[in-house]
Amino acid sequence: MRDFFLFLTASVLLASTSADCFAAEQNDITIDSDVEILDTFDSSRKKHSPYSAPKLSDILEAKGTLVFFDNSNSIDRKPKIGGLVKTKSSNMLQKTLDRARKRLFGGQFQKEEPPANPVFFSRKTSNEPLISPSSSKKKMRFLELNYDGEKTLASIPPNAVIEVPFLKHIPYFFSRIEILNNGDIKVTETIERVVEPAEKDFKGIDRYFSKYYIDRTGKRHKTNLTILEASVDNRPISALLMPDMQGIRVALHTDYPQAPGTHLYSVTYLFSNKITEFKNDLKEADAPEFKELIWEVTGTHWDIPITRAGAVMIFPPKSKLYSQSAVTGGRAGYGDNYKIRKDKGNDLSFTLTFPLAPYEGLTVLANWAEINPAPIFQNGKLDRFIIEHGTFTLSLISFLFVLSYYIATWFSLRKNQEQPKTQTALPQKGDLTPAVLNYALKKKITPNSLFIILLGMAAKGFLSFSQDSNDTLLLVKETDQEKNLTPLEKRVAGKLFTKDSTSFALTHANALRLTRIMTEIEKSLIKEYRKKFTVFPQTYFWFGILMAVIAVISISSMSLFPLITFLTLAASVVVFLPLSFFGGKIYDEIRKKTWKENKLKFIHLCIIILPFLACLAGLLTYYSIQTTVWTAILFFALLICIGFFKAALRTPSELGNSILENIDGYKLYLSSQDDTLLNTMRSAETKIKALYGKHLPFAVALELEKLWTRRFVAFSEKENQLKPDWYKGKLPFTENFIEALFAEFEKVFPKKNASEKSASPSRFKKPNSK
Template identity: 25%
Template sequence: MSGRLRVLLWLCCFCAFGLRAEEAIQAYDVRMQVEPSGEVLVTERIAVMAEGKMIVRGIYRDIPVRYRLGNGLLRSTPLTLISATRDGRPESVTEQRLEHALRLRLGSADVRLESGPHVYELTYRMNAQLLHHASVDELYWNVTGNDWSLPIRHASVEVLLPEGAQIQAAHGYTGYRGSREGAYEVLEQQGNRLRLATTRELDAREGFTVALAWQAGLVTRPGWWDELLVLLADNLRRILLVAAFSGLLLFYALIWWAKGRGPAKGLVIPLFELPRGVSPLMAGYVWRRGLKHDRKGVRALSIMFTDLAIRGWLSLQRDTSGLVLTRGEVDGDAIREEERRVLNALITREGGSLTLGGRYEPRLANALEVLLKSVKGIERNNFSNATGHWLFGAFFALVTGIALLVTSTGDAEAANNAVWLMLLGMLLGAGTLYCLTHGMIGTGLPLLLFALACLGLAAGLVGGDAVLQCLALFAIVAVARKLMRSPTIAGRRLLDELEGYRNYLSLAERDVLDKAGQAPVMSIALYERHLPYAMALGVERQWTQRFTAELRKGTLAPVEVDYQPQGFTQLMTSGEAMTLAWNLDRMLMTASVPPEAPRSVDSFSGSSSDDSGSGSSASHGGGSSGGGAGGGGGGGW
């Protein structure tokens, strides 16, 4: 065989392979009959070429049965399937409810199609598809839909109106959704009949839409009362959603008004001492209404150490290895219970020591845990959270959220999976919030990724709207939890006393005599006694400036000028000792946090889609491909 002949033979084989039939919709012919009752009888004849790639057992057809109107409300369009055939014989049909559409799956999972051409025919009836204007009625119909995964070689539509109708305007649209291209031809337009056909092939995701108008009076129009009832029924879920949101907000607002506001603020007068039994820990916790910006309790622990050092029960000494904490002799009657527990967790015996360097120290972490347990009693005695009422609202939100997820789809299995994914996502989200507010960013970020993955998967099952609505409900619950916390009567009284005491500590030197004429004279003992409280209330800088000014003026006794703070090493100057007290929290932070092991995280994401339709005066050219009723799409399976 010559070389030229061999090349020619290969070219012929290649061309034959290229001419091999590919899967497509060869013809998409639709016949529509508008009945005097306002219903539309639709017959779709879909001729396909099956090659066992996408079309293996049959095809599916997604037909929208719920649309979003221009005002945001929903409109349902009931569909009644009359018949389904393949190649002239009845075909098995499985119905599946999607978020906004009904999926008709033609074929059987046990039967594979033979390769080659097949003709499917669907006949169904739909209601609420017409648009009613002042003098005309209009049909705006997406003939093929814009969501087919297969190309459409040729499409046509025949519309038959009621007897006596005269078509006043007609227009067609082709292309992708939103396109106003008019690649079609009018085959017939006479009296009450209209026939259109495309003049080019439609690619996957392209569609063919038709709109026509005729004189009013030939089709029964629903009354306003019927339209209102239908509108309410179609939007019942939204009405219940608004009622649930409004009810939850009103409930929490009433509870906040009755319990969440707390007692009114009392008269604030300067105080030079706090009531007995109020520790720096209690003062700081109540004044800041919690451990704000100190979630780990490190700042509170450093203030407690400063107080214990000033009273001589804990020695702070700096050397080359770090900071050495040594437990001194403790006055059993004077020490507070929370201080005793923290000291016992830190150093069990008198004279024992602990060195804080640049590494993790488990005993310090235990002391922090003991301290955080101690503040629970302070919280309980000084603040109220209306927990019972808040939990009732949270339970209502949980039940409502589950109902929203279940009613957002007709697929029971998808709804069930979405509920569990949503609950897991919310749990992981709460864990993320806890980690991020407690400085555990390395743990919080992976949890955040997993939470978003769960929410995304849930949105893919039931739609993004339902997931966002659930998140909004729980956002109300979270905000309510924050607002419900208010001081008790005892807590309000202590807050007023703390404000008066804080005002005294923060007064500048020149204001002491003017605003607090009875203020005690500054001394070393006075400064030391109030320093931990000043640190707890955030005015240690002003308090120390007052003390420094007295030193400069020479009003302190000479023996006090170069004093050595009790509990601090004798090798430090007074300024160094105070600097150590102020920066102690940084040392404690380093020693209380265990090192994190490296980790890697895989993330997942989900997405959702929302099919919606709306009507317009499209018969005069104001529409587009993909607009109007009908539509949807399909593919092979």
């Protein structure tokens, strides 16, 4: 049957070689399908410019109930449709027709069974074929176009072939709207698109739908659609549903560039929540409620003209139609270039009577009542609520649940810390180092931290403090044995004494090396502090993460774009991780007020964080397009909540509590001036010096170095008798010994403030008198 029809069509086309013959039969041409679309560029109707805005009074019954997109590109100027235009030669028409016949009828397409459609309550559950079987008995009609340029052919169902300009445009746009008894609508769109020779990489068209639509009362409803099937040139394809700034994008693309000519696109959608219901206030109303559908047949997003368009609206059985209307144009102006026809079955057909300019469209409206409505098994109030507010509601519930969980966990951990069940054990030897203790008390890394580490290395005999002939403070390596050093002290030694070097001058030339050593110390001390002084409830924290992941998967499944939404959320989490890391550092700088001391570092952190912040903002904006703005805000709040409690759930460990509880006793020992212990060691001067060096780093960490040194100075029988062996400089051994040594050590580091002077003058050189 198909081969016979193609043969018959080709025969009729070859026989139709005269425009005069067509003119004689023009009045007999009829298209008795759902809609009549026969207007052409050379129509005999009265011409008027499609680029001038019609009056608002022409909207008729639809006045005030429709919302249109921007139509500014079609006002007072013709669209730039471009393309390859050639002067027609004597046999150009015949060559064009021959090429078009080969394109339209030369290929044999494979027949593939389309996926089965779901069963709905409808008397018309399947689409009528584009060309009905009876149409093959009718005479094929050919419509010539009086156009002085290259042309191609387009097929108009059921039995017409027309010439159209070989320029990019849509010669035929037809929409079949079937209203199902369950409240959904099934829409099948048939679109013919001319691909001009200049379009080399054209792979398909994109259909756009607004994310929301507004009814006559101004109430906003969310668009919810499912793609049932799609094809290009009668070959099934997988249509892609994508989020877009305009709302929802349906991509009807092939894997290869399409050849110049006319291509046929067909797609079937299922729309939920598209029909609005209103109370019927008429006294003699046939039904207590009536329904209304506003449908944008073509949409207003096309940047090319649409020359022929129409729609058929099929209602449920025994429906009473109250009113119907339509509108053409766009935001810049509306018109009435349409006609409406109602058949015996109470169904409507809408026909475009004049071409649409770019960014103009055809929108139809109808309201009706169902006298005997069928039972509704889905899309009740709960279903509609989920469609409208499902992602926001689930996001709100997830955020409140995770927030309340973490708050309850935080209070529980704090309560356990305040009322411990068992007494904490005393700290043992090796539980902490002086530098970690200093960080635990100060919560910041300063040159004093490195000074404490160096004092500990000196007390173990690894290095000594000395000075050269220029009175420059030196660190001198005394031995290669590192077995008594801690891992951090070993790394510091490796940074100070490289290769065969045995001394390190504390000069401004080595300031950069010292800064790098400080960075290494900061990482190690913070890590050791968190390990020994705090504990993190991994189980409780990751359970909250698990709940957040379940919420993300659930929200993604409720979106129109499940995979895209999930990947967007996953990408947002990946970007948020470094953002939270650098954001935490900036927060610490601001909280500790150290950013004023190191503005360059603060600016550097801000510059690093900006790309991540911009990327996260873009991802959340994209996520809001897929769901709602409030859903995106709640997801961001969920990320902030997790990041905040990651820091807040960290609590003091048993060791940390033990150190804090027993630190007062140790401070009392360091500040005491009792020399009983020293009297028992009077004859062992070396042991007294070792005792001084052993506790000196802790005394500096606790800011008791002056009292600790005073104790040994007072016990000395003569000046500098108990000066430590690891110091070989000129500073006298007094109670200010350590303070003066640190002042010399600190000089190598950049000043906190250019106008700030040293804590104490140098003991090596006298200050220059003015």
